[in-house]
Amino acid sequence: MTITPEREAELLASIPKGLLINGEWRDSSDGSTYDVHDPATGKVLATLASATSEDALAALDAADKAQAAWALSAPRERSNILRRAFELIQERAEDFALIMTLEMGKPFNEAMGEVTYGNEFLRWFSEEAVRDYGRYVTTPEGKNKILVQRKPVGPALLITPWNFPLAMATRKVGPAIAAGCTAILKPAKLTPLTSQLFGQILLEAGVPAGVVNIVSSKSASGISGPIMKDHRLRKVSFTGSTPVGRQLLKDAADNVLRTSMELGGNAPFIVFEDADLDKAVEGAMAAKMRNMGEACTAANRFLVQDTVAEEFTKKFAAALSALKLGRGTEDDSQVGPIIDSGARDDIHELVTSAVAAGATVVTGGEKLEGDGYFYKPTVLNNVPNDAEILRQEIFGPVAPVTTFATEADAIKLANASEYGLASYVFTKDFSKLLRVAEQIEFGMVGFNAGVISNAAAPFGGVKQSGLGREGGAEGIDEYTTVQYIGIADP
Numbered sequence: 001m002t003i004t005p006e007r008e009a010e011l012l013a014s015i016p017k018g019l020l021i022n023g024e025w026r027d028s029s030d031g032s033t034y035d036v037h038d039p040a041t042g043k044v045l046a047t048l049a050s051a052t053s054e055d056a057l058a059a060l061d062a063a064d065k066a067q068a069a070w071a072l073s074a075p076r077e078r079s080n081i082l083r084r085a086f087e088l089i090q091e092r093a094e095d096f097a098l099i100m101t102l103e104m105g106k107p108f109n110e111a112m113g114e115v116t117y118g119n120e121f122l123r124w125f126s127e128e129a130v131r132d133y134g135r136y137v138t139t140p141e142g143k144n145k146i147l148v149q150r151k152p153v154g155p156a157l158l159i160t161p162w163n164f165p166l167a168m169a170t171r172k173v174g175p176a177i178a179a180g181c182t183a184i185l186k187p188a189k190l191t192p193l194t195s196q197l198f199g200q201i202l203l204e205a206g207v208p209a210g211v212v213n214i215v216s217s218k219s220a221s222g223i224s225g226p227i228m229k230d231h232r233l234r235k236v237s238f239t240g241s242t243p244v245g246r247q248l249l250k251d252a253a254d255n256v257l258r259t260s261m262e263l264g265g266n267a268p269f270i271v272f273e274d275a276d277l278d279k280a281v282e283g284a285m286a287a288k289m290r291n292m293g294e295a296c297t298a299a300n301r302f303l304v305q306d307t308v309a310e311e312f313t314k315k316f317a318a319a320l321s322a323l324k325l326g327r328g329t330e331d332d333s334q335v336g337p338i339i340d341s342g343a344r345d346d347i348h349e350l351v352t353s354a355v356a357a358g359a360t361v362v363t364g365g366e367k368l369e370g371d372g373y374f375y376k377p378t379v380l381n382n383v384p385n386d387a388e389i390l391r392q393e394i395f396g397p398v399a400p401v402t403t404f405a406t407e408a409d410a411i412k413l414a415n416a417s418e419y420g421l422a423s424y425v426f427t428k429d430f431s432k433l434l435r436v437a438e439q440i441e442f443g444m445v446g447f448n449a450g451v452i453s454n455a456a457a458p459f460g461g462v463k464q465s466g467l468g469r470e471g472g473a474e475g476i477d478e479y480t481t482v483q484y485i486g487i488a489d490p
């Protein structure tokens, strides 16, 4: 697709700018607004209503009022609505991709990939909506019966990050609708436009008033604070950084809320000497460069067996340095900008401190001069095992390489992180993969694969990476609660 300034302007003009509360788009209660920027140019893309605490409570009020009827709605009706939303998004895939490229920076083709991935959650949960099983069994003592049924947990607050603007929203809204929960979606203030368009699609698909409310705001805690104190809220599902997740868990404790926490990651990418090295480089490119490295699943620590480390590093650095940086709307752009100037400074600071600690820059290691917040794809080797860059999420196109001698060393290094989200293992030996998978503390393992996210699979982490799973058969459980009915000798 050729993207012209007119096409961009037309799409931006068509996006609702208000708050979606009780099925209507409205201004914020105090008339306040905030600007959304293009990270490739720094220019303002759109100005949105900024929800206040009063608006947040109005959204909760709408969700609460819609909850009882929505819980009793036919699963097939909820399924059909999700399916219609899936089809509408498919029809408008290019609009969704373009809006993500504009507000988040990812190249258009990658954004199209996110539309496919993100939209699958709506199709998957439209199928799961009608498959919500309970059980009816006899007690061990005989005669009496146990009836167990699942019910929607109730109004849910859904908080999403800026890096995957569509997928993070569909991964929560899809199962909430399927289970019969009403919801208040609070998108990240850096990339709310995709959620605004998503809201428009949900209304077109027939989501009843109050079932999904969208309150974007320049003040995140101004929204979550009052809603999370209110007893009408029953659940909070958050995707974002571990420090904010920890704070929300504390807030949730005060109101005894159900929680799902999809937090940070620090993925090891383990390459054994028997791996197909070309496939490993291909996997490394995907695991590192998808979303410019701004992904919770991004490979953060490249652990390569010492016998093949030199060859792997050489091939990987050559592939990375050949990538073309540019605004995501340009046809040949393969790497977009970092989300903002501060995030780019943080990435550079990690690189600088690794070099001061003894690492060597194989390629990259610097900001790109000019407009936008571009950072050159970077490979570092000889990174000391205690370097800060191996402990923190890099959230950028930087690949630190370290080496190991034995399988046991690889496992020990992989587990030397407080995080436990995604991990990657490259080997031709399936028994080795199973041995490693058994011992590494990660919620997800890619086997000779650099991208493993799939709507049909349970996505989530252990340790400081969070609680709960999104997607798969497990995803809907996060939005249901169990009711047991004890039946006397029927």
Ligand code: NAD
Pocket: 159, 160, 161, 162, 163, 164, 168, 186, 187, 188, 189, 220, 221, 224, 239, 240, 241, 242, 244, 245, 247, 248, 261, 262, 263, 264, 265, 295, 296, 297, 393, 421, 465, 466
């Ligand atoms: P963030 O924690 O800064 O923000 C996430 C969301 O929380 C945003 O909507 C933000 O407005 C809101 N928020 C921020 N402070 C808040 C507060 N005090 N109270 C309530 N809400 C608050 O994260 P981010 O920078 O938007 O996203 C990047 C982070 O998200 C990374 O750590 C990344 O690993 C993580 N992430 C995790 C997953 C996963 O599935 N595990 C997926 C994507 C991103």
